[in-house]
Amino acid sequence: MESVEQPAVEVSRFTTEDVTGEEKFALWQSSISVIFDVERDERQASSPFEARLESAHIGTSLIGRCVAGSQIFRRSPKKIIEDGADHLMLQFFDRGGSEAMGGGMKARAGDILILDLAEPIENVNADFANYSLVLPRSAFEADIARLDEQHMRVVAGDQPLAEFFRGAVQSVHAMRHRMSIEDAQTMGATVAQLGKSLITSLSGHSEAPRHLRRQSALFAIRRYIDDRLMDPSLGPDQIMAAFDISRSSLYALFEPLGGVRTYVRQRRLQRSLRDLLSTQTGKVRISEIGWKWGFSSESDYSRAFRRQFGFSPRDAREAFRTSSGSAASTGVYGDRDYEKWLRSIA
Numbered sequence: 001m002e003s004v005e006q007p008a009v010e011v012s013r014f015t016t017e018d019v020t021g022e023e024k025f026a027l028w029q030s031s032i033s034v035i036f037d038v039e040r041d042e043r044q045a046s047s048p049f050e051a052r053l054e055s056a057h058i059g060t061s062l063i064g065r066c067v068a069g070s071q072i073f074r075r076s077p078k079k080i081i082e083d084g085a086d087h088l089m090l091q092f093f094d095r096g097g098s099e100a101m102g103g104g105m106k107a108r109a110g111d112i113l114i115l116d117l118a119e120p121i122e123n124v125n126a127d128f129a130n131y132s133l134v135l136p137r138s139a140f141e142a143d144i145a146r147l148d149e150q151h152m153r154v155v156a157g158d159q160p161l162a163e164f165f166r167g168a169v170q171s172v173h174a175m176r177h178r179m180s181i182e183d184a185q186t187m188g189a190t191v192a193q194l195g196k197s198l199i200t201s202l203s204g205h206s207e208a209p210r211h212l213r214r215q216s217a218l219f220a221i222r223r224y225i226d227d228r229l230m231d232p233s234l235g236p237d238q239i240m241a242a243f244d245i246s247r248s249s250l251y252a253l254f255e256p257l258g259g260v261r262t263y264v265r266q267r268r269l270q271r272s273l274r275d276l277l278s279t280q281t282g283k284v285r286i287s288e289i290g291w292k293w294g295f296s297s298e299s300d301y302s303r304a305f306r307r308q309f310g311f312s313p314r315d316a317r318e319a320f321r322t323s324s325g326s327a328a329s330t331g332v333y334g335d336r337d338y339e340k341w342l343r344s345i346a
C-alpha cells in the first residue's frame with residue numbers, strides 16, 4: 001500500500017550573497033520592510049554587509065532565523081498604520097544582541113526579547129544571529145491580562161523556561177523542510193504555549209518588591225480602563241470611586257504615563273486603530289469608529305488620531321489599503337512570502 005505524501009510547510013528564504021556592494025543592504029532593506037524599516041548602524045557602515053533570513057509558516061505562527069550585519073530596526077507610528085501588524089514577536093540571539101536606542105532595554109545572547117509590533121520600536125542590533133517567533137495578539141489575549149505591558153521586556157537567558165523555549169524554537173526551525181502541515185499545527189501550538197508561559201512568568205512579577213503595592217494598583221486600574229474603553233463616562237471620577245483612591249494618588253500613579261486622561265485617550269486611539277484597519281470593519285464609517293471609542297465627533301477623533309499617529313484616520317485607512325495590495329517579491333534573491341503569512345495569521 002502506497003503512503004500518501006503529506007503537504008509540506010511553506011518555507012521562505014532570502015539572501016544577499018548573490019549581489020555586490022551597496023546593493024546588498026538596499027536589497028535587504030526592501031525585503032525586511034514588510035516588518036521593519038532599517039538603516040545601517042553608522043559605527044559599522046564601512047563594514048561589508050550580508051543578510052540571510054529563512055522563515056517557515058508553522059501553524060498559526062512564523063518562525064524565522066536571521067543572520068545579518070549591525071543595523072537599526074524601527075517601527076514608527078507611520079509604519080504601524082501602514083502595515084496594521086497586530087502581532088507579538090519573541091526573539092532571542094545566539095550571537096550579538098539588541099539595545100533600545102533610548103536606553104532602558106538590553107537583550108544579550110540567550111535572553112528572550114518580547115516585541116509588540118503594534119508599538120513603536122527603535123532598536124540597534126549588533127552583528128547578529130537570532131531566531132524569532134511571531135504570533136498574532138489573539139493567540140495571547142484570552143490568557144494574559146496585562147499583554148499590552150510586555151513590549152520590550154526581557155526574560156533572562158539563564159531561566160529554565162527561557163532555555164526550554166529556545167530549544168523548542170530551534171528544533172522546530174531545524175525540521176522545517178521535512179515537516180508536514182499536520183506536524184506544523186501540533187508543533188506550532190506547542191511553541192505558542194511556551195511563548196505564553198514566558199510572558200505569563202513576566203506579567204506575574206513587579207519590577208521591584210518595594211514598588212509592589214503601587215505597581216499592583218496601577219496594573220489593576222489599567223485593566224479596569226481597558227475593560228471600559230467604550231464607556232463614555234470613563235474618567236478620573238469613575239476610577240476614583242471604583243478603587244476608593246484619592247485624586248492626587250490616582251494622578252501620581254499615572255504621571256509616568258502622561259496622566260490618566262492621556263492614558264485613556266491613547267488606549268482608545270490604539271483600539272480604534274485596530275478597527276480602522278480591520279478587514280471586518282473596513283466599510284464602517286470613520287465617524288462611527290470614533291463614536292464607538294468615546295470621541296464626541298469625527299473632527300474630535302481625527303484631531304486626536306493625528307496628534308498620536310501623525311496621520312488622519314482617512315489617510316491611515318487608505319495607506320493600509322494601498323500597502324495591502326502591493327506586490328511582495330524580491331526576484332531571484334529570495335522571496336517575501338512572510339508578508340503574506342503575517343497577514344494570514346492575524
